[in-house]
Amino acid sequence: MATKYQITVDLNACDGVFACLVRDDRFEEAEDGLVTLAGSRRDGEELTAIFEDDRLSEAEDAAAACPTDAITVREVSSP
Numbered sequence: 001m002a003t004k005y006q007i008t009v010d011l012n013a014c015d016g017v018f019a020c021l022v023r024d025d026r027f028e029e030a031e032d033g034l035v036t037l038a039g040s041r042r043d044g045e046e047l048t049a050i051f052e053d054d055r056l057s058e059a060e061d062a063a064a065a066c067p068t069d070a071i072t073v074r075e076v077s078s079p
């Protein structure tokens with residue numbers, strides 16, 4: 001079932017451990033050695049992307065695996 005949710009990555013907290021990549025392949029290594037997220041926009045040290053699909057659990061697994069708690073996932077209610 002499709003769920004609308006927002007993924008936020010705090011790049012100040014990201015330590016380039018890349019535990020997230022193996023849980024959700026939308027996370028990728030960026031040129032600066034930290035993480036980037038497909039479809040995200042960057043605002044300062046924060047990456048944000050909104051998805052509406054059936055991959056919420058993958059994003060939640062990535063967030064749970066991150067040792068620095070840099071990833072936040074929250075559901076967004078549809079209008």
Ligand code: SF4
Nearest residue numbers: 014015017018020066
């Ligand atoms: S698991 Fe966390 S610290 Fe590691 S690359 Fe991903 S967001 Fe950064």
